[in-house]
Amino acid sequence: DAGVIQSPRHEVTEMGQEVTLRCKPISGHNSLFWYRQTMMRGLELLIYFNNNVPIDDSGMPEDRFSAKMPNASFSTLKIQPSEPRDSAVYFCASSSGTQETQYFGPGTRLLVL
Amino acid sequence: QQQVKQSPQSLIVQKGGISIINCAYENTAFDYFPWYQQFPGKGPALLIAIRPDVSEKKEGRFTISFNKSAKQFSLHIMDSQPGDSATYFCAASDGNTDKLIFGTGTRLQVFP
Numbered sequence: 001d002a003g004v005i006q007s008p009r010h011e012v013t014e015m016g017q018e019v020t021l022r023c024k025p026i027s028g029h030n031s032l033f034w035y036r037q038t039m040m041r042g043l044e045l046l047i048y049f050n051n052n053v054p055i056d057d058s059g060m061p062e063d064r065f066s067a068k069m070p071n072a073s074f075s076t077l078k079i080q081p082s083e084p085r086d087s088a089v090y091f092c093a094s095s096s097g098t099q100e101t102q103y104f105g106p107g108t109r110l111l112v113l
Numbered sequence: 114q115q116q117v118k119q120s121p122q123s124l125i126v127q128k129g130g131i132s133i134i135n136c137a138y139e140n141t142a143f144d145y146f147p148w149y150q151q152f153p154g155k156g157p158a159l160l161i162a163i164r165p166d167v168s169e170k171k172e173g174r175f176t177i178s179f180n181k182s183a184k185q186f187s188l189h190i191m192d193s194q195p196g197d198s199a200t201y202f203c204a205a206s207d208g209n210t211d212k213l214i215f216g217t218g219t220r221l222q223v224f225p
Contacts, residue, residue, distance in 0.1 A: 004156075031211045042217045043157070043202060056212060091156050098211050099145040104156030 004105035006092050012111045018080040021108045024073055025094030033102060034067055034077050035091040043091075049075065082112045115140060117205050119216030126223050132190040134219045136203035139184065143205040147213070148177065148188050151200045160201070161188070193223045 005024040013019055025032045033048040047057040049069045057067070064083070069075040079086055089109050093102040118137045126132045136146075147162035163170045163177040163186065170177045176189040190197055203216040 033211075043215045045212060045215075048211060050211060056210070093156070095211065098208060099206055101147075101159045101162075102213060104158065106154075107156055 004092055004094055004103055006090075006105035006108050008108060009106065010109045010111075012113065013082055014113050015083055016081045017112075018078065019082045019086075019110060019112075021077040021079075021090050021092075021110070023075045023077070023092030023105060025075070025092070026103055027073065029094035029096050029103075030072070031095045031097065031100075031102075032069060032075050033093040033095075034075070035093065035104075036088045037091060037107070038088045046077070079110075082110075084112045086110065087112050115214055117203055117214050117216040119203050119219060121219060122217070123220045124222070126193045126221065128193065128195060128223055128225050130193050130223075132193045132197070132221055132223070133187055134201055134203070134221070135185065135187045136205075136216050137183075137185045138205050138214075140205070140207070140214075141184070142207040142209075143214075144208055145206045146177070146179065146186050147204050148175075149202045149204060149215075151202065151218075153199075157202055190221075193221075195223045195225055197221060198223050 007022045034046040036044045046059045047067045052069045067077045089107045091107045093104040095102045148160045149157035150160040151157040161172050165181050174191045179186045200218045200220050202218050204213040206213050
């Protein structure tokens, strides 16, 4: 298995631009998680889906952030408009169920200038 | 109550030494305690996990010790190696959610 796939791996954009991060979970996994990692705040859960349905989005910072999972093999995290404070590494992870191992992707390193 | 407190923030150990990272929690509903290891430029990966029905779990050089009454658990790395240099995260969850509550991470550096 290829593991969790994320794209792009690196993104540099200017403040105010829209950013879309993409994730392909491991086939057969029914839970998908979006995390953000910064030095200041550590690893934060933004949102997670179960069977393509958003279950907990309490970690989404504000309305500028949105996430979708149109099918079992694809999810997006969108930031519009982006701000410099959104600069971070964004990870996608998937698992096969409650308290099962979460498999993380390689992350997308986002820099907003 | 949903927090998991992790210490120390950073740890420097000589090769062959024992590395110890501690975590504490408040939520008594937590019943699953994994540790994740993250190398620079990579995503975290599961290292070892424990449930509260046992007080200790060992996998190779890695051991989790669990103290239910104190609501604490710790990771011990025996015979630490330079290849163990990474950031370690403890986490916790209850059976009602897929959500993991992560600690703040410990950066371990093992010097030869």
